Amino acid sequence: MNDLHRVYLNLGSNIEPEHNLPKAVELLAGYGQVVAASHAWESRSVGVAGPNFLNACVLFLTTLIPVELKEQIIRPIEAQLGRTRTENKNSPRPIDIDIVLFDETPLNTEYWNYAFVAVPLAELIPDFIHPVSMEKLSRFSEQVQAQVWIVQRNDISL
Numbered sequence: 001m002n003d004l005h006r007v008y009l010n011l012g013s014n015i016e017p018e019h020n021l022p023k024a025v026e027l028l029a030g031y032g033q034v035v036a037a038s039h040a041w042e043s044r045s046v047g048v049a050g051p052n053f054l055n056a057c058v059l060f061l062t063t064l065i066p067v068e069l070k071e072q073i074i075r076p077i078e079a080q081l082g083r084t085r086t087e088n089k090n091s092p093r094p095i096d097i098d099i100v101l102f103d104e105t106p107l108n109t110e111y112w113n114y115a116f117v118a119v120p121l122a123e124l125i126p127d128f129i130h131p132v133s134m135e136k137l138s139r140f141s142e143q144v145q146a147q148v149w150i151v152q153r154n155d156i157s158l
Helices: 017-029 066-080 109-113 115-124 137-147
Strands: 005-013 033-037 040-043 053-062 096-102 150-153
Touching: 005 017, 005 066, 005 115, 017 033, 017 053, 017 066, 040 115, 053 115, 066 096, 096 109, 096 115, 109 115, 115 137, 115 150
Parallel strands: none
Antiparallel strands: 005 053, 005 096, 033 053, 040 053, 040 150
16 A cells, blocks of 8 residues: 655635535545644635635645645545636635645745644644744744734634
């Protein structure tokens, strides 16, 4: 059997997020093992006016490589939850799932500077070195929380 890859995923929703975020985690568990999940965090929409987002990060174990993971798991889950891709990548959506860390290799590093990625990810891997700032993720998370509005949502269970 293939080795399991440790994949950190960022999940976001601003259309029925209280339903879609937990549902996405539930659907992921049907494809592999969800080892850990951060709290849900609420933040304002980035890039376009719209409803607030809920975001969370999960540690997911899979035998798939990133391109297979996107094609075989991420895109089908997004479609099942009603995601329709448009030209505006920041438009409101029921779910968005991004690979941010694959076997200790940061992906989508431009997202790492956003609170909606850094804060929930820091819950799961506080000592990981942020690929841009080169400091512990916990420290970067503290700094970004002091600069932008982001609130932990303890009423949402993942």
